[in-house]
Amino acid sequence: MEAWIVSLAGSNPVFSGGLALGLLGAVVYWLKDALPATAVFLSRYIVSTVTVDNRDEILFPTVVEYMHARDVLRRINQFTVRAVKESDAYQSLADDLRQGVRPRAFLSPAEGFHIFWLDGRLMWMKREVSVGQTIFEKITLSCFGRDKSVLEGFIHAAIEERVARELDKIAIYIPNPYTHGDWSRARLGNNRRLASIILKAGQTEQILADLGRFFADKARYDDLGIPWRRGYLLYGAPGTGKTSLVTALASEMRLNVCSLSLAASGITDDKIGSLLASVPPRSIILIEDVDAFFRQREQQSQQVKLSFSGFLNALDGVAAHEGSVVFMTTNHPETLDEALVRSGRIDFRMELGPCDRHQLAGMFRKFHDDPALAEAFAAALPEGALSPAAVQERLLKARSPAEAFVRFDLPVPAGLAGAAVTAAD
Numbered sequence: 192m193e194a195w196i197v198s199l200a201g202s203n204p205v206f207s208g209g210l211a212l213g214l215l216g217a218v219v220y221w222l223k224d225a226l227p228a229t230a231v232f233l234s235r236y237i238v239s240t241v242t243v244d245n246r247d248e249i250l251f252p253t254v255v256e257y258m259h260a261r262d263v264l265r266r267i268n269q270f271t272v273r274a275v276k277e278s279d280a281y282q283s284l285a286d287d288l289r290q291g292v293r294p295r296a297f298l299s300p301a302e303g304f305h306i307f308w309l310d311g312r313l314m315w316m317k318r319e320v321s322v323g324q325t326i327f328e329k330i331t332l333s334c335f336g337r338d339k340s341v342l343e344g345f346i347h348a349a350i351e352e353r354v355a356r357e358l359d360k361i362a363i364y365i366p367n368p369y370t371h372g373d374w375s376r377a378r379l380g381n382n383r384r385l386a387s388i389i390l391k392a393g394q395t396e397q398i399l400a401d402l403g404r405f406f407a408d409k410a411r412y413d414d415l416g417i418p419w420r421r422g423y424l425l426y427g428a429p430g431t432g433k434t435s436l437v438t439a440l441a442s443e444m445r446l447n448v449c450s451l452s453l454a455a456s457g458i459t460d461d462k463i464g465s466l467l468a469s470v471p472p473r474s475i476i477l478i479e480d481v482d483a484f485f486r487q488r489e490q491q492s493q494q495v496k497l498s499f500s501g502f503l504n505a506l507d508g509v510a511a512h513e514g515s516v517v518f519m520t521t522n523h524p525e526t527l528d529e530a531l532v533r534s535g536r537i538d539f540r541m542e543l544g545p546c547d548r549h550q551l552a553g554m555f556r557k558f559h560d561d562p563a564l565a566e567a568f569a570a571a572l573p574e575g576a577l578s579p580a581a582v583q584e585r586l587l588k589a590r591s592p593a594e595a596f597v598r599f600d601l602p603v604p605a606g607l608a609g610a611a612v613t614a615a616d
């Protein structure tokens with residue numbers, strides 16, 4: 192048989208040409224399968240790879256931010272840039288800009304393939320982005336060698352840097368601007384010390400103890416079959432510390448803050464349910480100026496797309512399994528609908544009013560730590576007339592204790608009389 196094939200191939204050029212083509216086809220076919228397999232084999236054995244994607248909302252930004260901080264960007268000339276809001280106040284970008292706070296431009300390697308040297312080692316990364324209903328991003332980081340400690344070292348260094356930055360920060364979430372049905376981590380706010388909020392005697396301790404009890408009581412809620420969530424209403428005139436208190440409580444208790452504006456464009460009856468059911472664990476959901484959105488159960492402006500009943504339903508569906516608290520703030524508690532503040536939705540109310548004597552003295556001591564002088568300052572001013580924000584504003588301008596008295600039109604105490612006083616503006 193073999194001899195017959197050989198003689199046929201020798202004597203018949205058509206047959207020998209066909210045979211050669213057939214053999215070539217077989218080789219190509221084999222190579223088609225073998226090459227990727229070889230590449231996979233080689234990459235398994237001589238390349239180490241780590242992959243992280245944006246479903247991991249802690250590690251993904253951690254790795255991206257670490258690249259910004261390290262030499263990685265030096266040899267890369269294609270970037271993705273993101274603006275990060277820098278101030279810790281819950282206020283609009285316009286207010287930030289007016290106060291001189293600029294957003295920070297934050298660079299990271301763009302979508303695609305990048306090669307770089309890090310700590311004397313050749314590394315490469317692929318960043319993939321796909322846009323569907325949500326944006327999905329993946330980073331694959333590789334280096335030569337089978338020693339996985341190199342990539343582990345990179346990840347751990349990134350985590351350490353993040354930890355160092357976050358220890359004195361709180362995480363602030365806003366509704367994901369693409370889906371509005373889940374939360375995206377907007378930025379880190381500066382930690383605010385609870386001691387810096389001056390309330391009436393006993394108020395800070397009262398609300399802190401209530402929150403502490405709530406978080407310690409999961410088993411009790413479970414036993415009683417009550418959803419593990421709690422609603423707080425802080426009310427009082429503008430500048431009495433409602434927002435600042437929420438930030439300070441979050442800092443003190445290491446809670447996230449999920450800031451929700453009911454007038455945001457994507458907040459509809461459809462979306463708010465999934466939004467409030469998916470708050471990250473141990474979060475404060477902060478809804479400010481809640482009186483501004485509905486009056487007599489009707490939307491107050493065309494911007495509000497949410498219905499009042501949709502809002503109430505969503506409040507009842509706040510993720511209860513992880514322990515979440517809702518804080519609402521208002522300047523006009525008397526205008527709130529009974530259904531919104533009934534127990535079960537609001538379990539704790541606190542009025543933050545204008546300064547009493549205790550607060551006046553406390554505010555003074557934030558700027559000038561002299562107890563006797565602080566008492567004299569507080570005794571000389573009427574109670575209930577000034578908001579803490581107004582007191583803070585004038586104390587901030589005063590460069591000395593004597594000037595502080597002058598700024599409040601008070602006689603300067605005898606011991607301070609000689610001090611230079613400049614109350615120009």
Ligand SMILES: Nc1ncnc2c1ncn2[C@@H]1O[C@H](COP(=O)(O)OP(=O)(O)OP(=O)(O)O)[C@@H](O)[C@H]1O
Binds near residue numbers: 430434436521522583
């Ligand atoms: N009780 C307080 N103790 C210390 N600082 C305060 C207090 N109240 C207000 N401030 C200061 O005043 C400023 C405004 O406070 P904040 O925004 O918390 O008030 P608010 O009651 O939420 O006002 P609004 O009702 O206008 O939202 C902040 O800079 C804050 O530091």
